[in-house]
Amino acid sequence: MTASVARLSGRHAVGPAATQARTTARSYGDRPISRGMDRSFPMTRAAGLDRLGRFTDRMGQAYAGGRNTDRGPETDASTSALSPYLRRRLITEREVVAAALAAHGPIAAERFIQEVFWRTYFKGHLETRPALWADYQGLVAAGRHRLATESGLRKTYDRAVEGRTGIDGFDDWAREIVETNWLHNHTRMWFASIWIFTLRLPWALGADFFLRHLIDGDPASNTLSWRWVGGLHTRGKHYLARRENIRRYTDDRFDPVGLDEDAEALQEPEPVAAVKPPPSDAPPRGEVALLLHLDDLHPESLPLGDATVVRIGGCLAHSDGAVDRVRSADHEALADALARAASHFGCPAGLVEQGWAGTLPVVAAWAPVGPSAAILPPCARIQRDWDRAIWPRTTKGFFQVKAAIPQILAAEGL
Ligand SMILES: Cc1cc2nc3c(=O)[nH]c(=O)nc-3n(C[C@H](O)[C@H](O)[C@H](O)COP(=O)(O)OP(=O)(O)OC[C@H]3O[C@@H](n4cnc5c(N)ncnc54)[C@H](O)[C@@H]3O)c2cc1C
Numbered sequence: 001m002t003a004s005v006a007r008l009s010g011r012h013a014v015g016p017a018a019t020q021a022r023t024t025a026r027s028y029g030d031r032p033i034s035r036g037m038d039r040s041f042p043m044t045r046a047a048g049l050d051r052l053g054r055f056t057d058r059m060g061q062a063y064a065g066g067r068n069t070d071r072g073p074e075t076d077a078s079t080s081a082l083s084p085y086l087r088r089r090l091i092t093e094r095e096v097v098a099a100a101l102a103a104h105g106p107i108a109a110e111r112f113i114q115e116v117f118w119r120t121y122f123k124g125h126l127e128t129r130p131a132l133w134a135d136y137q138g139l140v141a142a143g144r145h146r147l148a149t150e151s152g153l154r155k156t157y158d159r160a161v162e163g164r165t166g167i168d169g170f171d172d173w174a175r176e177i178v179e180t181n182w183l184h185n186h187t188r189m190w191f192a193s194i195w196i197f198t199l200r201l202p203w204a205l206g207a208d209f210f211l212r213h214l215i216d217g218d219p220a221s222n223t224l225s226w227r228w229v230g231g232l233h234t235r236g237k238h239y240l241a242r243r244e245n246i247r248r249y250t251d252d253r254f255d256p257v258g259l260d261e262d263a264e265a266l267q268e269p270e271p272v273a274a275v276k277p278p279p280s281d282a283p284p285r286g287e288v289a290l291l292l293h294l295d296d297l298h299p300e301s302l303p304l305g306d307a308t309v310v311r312i313g314g315c316l317a318h319s320d321g322a323v324d325r326v327r328s329a330d331h332e333a334l335a336d337a338l339a340r341a342a343s344h345f346g347c348p349a350g351l352v353e354q355g356w357a358g359t360l361p362v363v364a365a366w367a368p369v370g371p372s373a374a375i376l377p378p379c380a381r382i383q384r385d386w387d388r389a390i391w392p393r394t395t396k397g398f399f400q401v402k403a404a405i406p407q408i409l410a411a412e413g414l
Contacts, residue, residue: 045336056099059100087221122218122394169253177210213323219371280366289312
C-alpha cells in the first residue's frame with residue numbers, strides 16, 4: 001500500500017488578504033514537498049530503522065539546540081520524525097534511546113532521551129487515568145453536536161480546519177496537517193494554543209482534528225498534549241502562543257498578529273484521580289496464538305516467556321474518523337508486522353477471522369487506552385519491561401519520570 005503524495009502550498013506574504021491571494025494565485029496544492037523532509041512515511045520497520053539510522057548523528061547537541069525551530073515542510077525537520085514508527089512500535093522506544101546513547105552518551109543525548117520519555121509518560125498517565133480518555137470522547141461528541149446546532153461556532157471551526165482564519169501561520173499549519181499528516185512539535189503547540197485561546201474553539205474538537213489527520217495520532221500524546229496546552233494537565237499552567245516566539249522559531253516565515261497572549265488557562269471541575277497501573281498478565285506456557293494490534297508491531301522483541309507461537313492474527317482498530325492516509329498507514333504497518341512475525345516465528349499469519357485461534361490460548365502485547373484496547377478480545381496481555389518501569393511513575397507530573405531516567409536506563413541495561 002502506498003501513501004498518497006503529499007503536496008503543500010508555499011507562503012511568504014502576511015495577513016488575511018495576503019493569505020487569500022496566496023492560496024488562489026498559486027492554485028494552492030500544486031507544489032510537491034519532496035524537496036524537504038520526506039513525509040511519505042513508508043510504514044515498515046525497515047523504513048523506521050532507516051530513518052533512525054539517518055537521524056542518529058543529530059540526536060545530541062544538534063537536537064538540543066535546534067529542536068524548537070520549524071523551518072517548514074520544504075526543509076529537513078529539526079527533529080527525528082520517528083513518531084509514526086514509535087506510535088505503532090514498528091521501532092521501540094528502547095531501540096531509539098539505545099541508539100542515542102551509543103552515538104552521543106547520556107549528557108549530549110539527554111534532551112532527545114527526555115522527549116522519548118515524554119511519550120511513555122503520557123501513555124502511563126492515560127493508563128492510570130483512563131477516565132480522561134472517556135471524558136475526551138464525550139467532549140468530542142458534545143462538540144460535534146454544538147457544531148451542528150451553533151452556526152457561529154461552525155463558521156469559526158470551518159475556517160480553522162480549512163486554513164481560512166487569516167491568522168498568519170495558523171492557516172498554513174491547518175493545510176499542512178491535512179496535506180502531509182505531520183507537524184513539528186512546536187507548531188503543534190502554537191496551533192493548539194491559537195485554537196483554544198485566540199479562536200476560542202473547544203479544545204477537544206482540535207484534538208479530534210489532530211487525531212484524525214496525524215499519521216502519528218496517539219490517544220495519550222495527543223489528548224494529554226492538548227490538555228497540557230489548555231492548562232488542564234498541569235492545572236492553571238497553560239501554553240500561550242506568542243507572536244515573537246513564532247517569528248523567532250519559524251525563522252521569520254510567519255508573523256501572526258492579533259493573538260490573545262493574555263488569556264486565562266482553561267478550567268474543569270474536578271481533577272481525575274489516578275489509579276494504579278494495571279498489572280501485566282503472565283504469558284501462557286506452550287502453544288499460543290499471537291494477536292497483533294496497532295499499538296505494538298514489533299512482536300520479535302515481546303517477552304513471551306515459554307510460550308510457543310504457532311499462529312498469528314492481526315487486528316485493526318483505527319482512530320475514530322481517521323482519514324484515508326492514516327488508515328492506509330495502519331494497514332501497511334500491520335501487514336509489515338504480520339510478514340515479519342510469520343518469518344520470525346515460522347508459522348502462518350493473517351488478519352483475524354472468526355475462529356482464527358481455534359482452541360489455542362491467545363496472547364497479545366499490552367494495548368494501552370485507545371482503539372486497540374477497546375476491541376481486544378479476552379487474552380493474556382503482556383507489558384514490556386520499558387512500560388512497567390515507567391508507568392508507576394506517571395501518576396504525577398513529568399518531573400517524577402525525568403528524575404528517574406538514569407535509574408530506568410540502568411535497569412534496562414542501557
Ligand atoms: C497539541 C499536540 C498534539 C500532539 N499529538 C501527538 C500525537 O498524536 N502523537 C504523537 O506521537 N505525538 C504527539 N505530540 C507530541 C509531539 O509533538 C510529537 O511526538 C513530535 O512532534 C513527533 O516528532 P518527532 O518524531 O520528530 O519527535 P522528536 O523530537 O524527534 O522526538 C523523538 C520521539 O519522542 C517522542 N516525543 C517527542 N516529543 C514529545 C512530546 N512532546 N510528547 C510526547 N512524545 C514526544 C515521540 O515519540 C518522538 O517521535 C503532540 C504534541 C502537541 C503539542
